[in-house]
Amino acid sequence: MIGYAMCGSFCTVEKALNQMRELVKMGNEILPILSENLIKNDTRFGKGSEIVENVRLIAQNEPVTTIAGAEPLGPKIRLEALIIAPCTGNTLAKISSGITDTCVTMAYKAHRRSLRPTIIALASNDALSVGLCNIGSMLQKKNVFFVPMVQDSPTSKPNSLVCDYSQIPRALTYALSGRQILPMFLTE
Secondary structure (H helix, E strand, O other): OEEEEEOOOHHHHHHHHHHHHHHHHOOOOEEEEEOHHHHHOOEOOEOHHHHHHHHHHHHOOOOEOOHHHHHHHOOOOOOOEEEEEEEOHHHHHHHHHOOOOOHHHHHHHHHHOOOOOEEEEEEEOOOOOOOHHHHHHHHOOOOEEEOOEEOOOOOOOOOOEEEOHHHHHHHHHHHHOOOOOOOOEOOO
């Protein structure tokens, strides 16, 4: 079973859902983990309740939505891998610093106990400024891998990075064999 944690990068949720569908088509069982912000907020990109329903339909599993629900993901529920897609800069900063105050950060902490891979699909407007130290910190950790990423709008958002969501299945394959896809930073 693959854990698929989703954070509140609302403008990239549809891309993340498309990759969840791809992983299911490839025969993977998905355990969805949905951040509190994602499910409780309605934005111009969709309603939280609609996202939850779409995830249920795609994964055919009830999503984990609480810290208590995520806590067993290391010792009792052993995932082959944990994908965080989208992973916001806020969540990246928290997991980099060991902060566990959401279901996604708890899922990461609990999963890390199993020494199995975590794949980060970053979507952050400040990744190349205040968030860069968190990318560096995560690169130093064992069994943490990034989906290749690109500056999504270098002129209007020079510090922004977003992963190439289409590479999530490939990143999972690489991570399961202990490797990072290179190059990690893409050009358009």
